[in-house]
Amino acid sequence: MSLMPVAEALQKLLSDVTRTDVEHVPLAEANGRILAAPLASTRTQPPFPASAMDGYAIRHQDLAGKATKLDVIGEAPAGHGFSGTVAAGQAVRIFTGAPVPAGADTILIQEDARRDGDTITVLEAPRSGAFVRPAGLDFAKGAVLLEPPLKLSYRHLALAAAMNHAVLPVRKRPKVAILATGDELVRPGTEPGPDQIIASNHAGIAAMVEDCGGEPVDLGISPDDPVTLAGHVRDALTAKADILVTLGGASVGDHDLVQEVLGKEGMDLAFWRIAMRPGKPLMAGRLGTTKVLGLPGNPVSSLVCGLLFLKPLIHRMLGQPEATGRSQSAVLGASLPENDRRQDYVRATLSEDEDGRLRVTPFGRQDSSMLNLLASSGALIIRAPHAPALEAGADVPILVL
């Protein structure tokens, strides 16, 4: 049986992906979303020369000698500029953020002045232009400050607000319908029958979808029955899912019905069976405009395939370049045997040596049902097909989790 290499499968999956549409959302809903158009400032900030300190707006040229005395002719709190002009020998009481009045060019901080009635004495002369923020210090009107496909965080949202954008153009979240299959499965929180287990993959995949900017849609658990399964597949199309993720039933058993049912519903198969471990029975295709990703049922296989295929697929729909995550190298903490023809993703602990080098130590048994190991792993060691045996101390490529 021939198995497709991981890289080829990924390339096939991503080759015909279209980006999701643009939608406009209020600032309060834009955190974590992907910016879909360049954002230019609608204003200059600050819009006027502004004081950076509480003190007095003065003319620097008036500071002839020590203990200069100036007349205070008015006040400029933030939000209320002083309408007059500061002339020779005059000062205006000013507060942080207020416009610097005409005629003044320097701020004398109040700690460096002594006030007696309407007169101040300069105790310490400031340099010329001290504590004046020129108009446009932060940014100028028309400047493009945020570019797609930026993932918007608190810093960008504050800047967008300062540019006076209350609503932002973002990519629609890809809608990801998630359908578990198997008579043996019940939802978390319910009591399984004697031959049943708790469905776990759904929770993990839904969280992964959210993490990478998608919107998970729960299609529940389908029993191993082609008619019910077909009904659930149609639910995904009715929900206008961008992606349908099926969990389980992808292999060759008599009750692995997913591919057969999807085929009858009209799916074009892109690939099935990949040279990877875990995740051999991974399947992908297209049903109308919905991308289909059939993840294997074994929990670790589901999640590792999600990481390597679903995550990049969602990123591509959002117009983001990112692939699977940070890939780097680390020192192997224990020996590894020669690999077979499947690219292996080996669960391992991740630590840092005294010299700052990353060290990965593989867990012994790597059964794809063992979720506990995945939860305790810090990285996956990537073993290329037919990679030779390695001793502890060798350099290995890893995928940090």
Ligand SMILES: Nc1nc2c(c(=O)[nH]1)N[C@H]1C(S)=C(S)[C@@H](COP(=O)(O)OP(=O)(O)OC[C@H]3O[C@@H](n4cnc5c(N)ncnc54)[C@H](O)[C@@H]3O)O[C@H]1N2
């Ligand atoms: N004769 C062969 N048997 C199997 C092969 C093969 O090549 N020849 N491949 C094996 C590999 S590798 C994998 S991976 C599994 C995947 O099979 P399926 O995708 O058909 O998954 P199921 O049979 O439905 O389930 C496998 C396993 O995982 C449990 N499961 C399923 N869904 C969930 C879920 N949502 N949450 C938690 N656990 C789930 C299920 O109960 C089974 O224990 O096939 C091998 N067999």
Ligand code: MOO
């Ligand atoms: O690929 Mo399966 O995921 O080896 O258990």
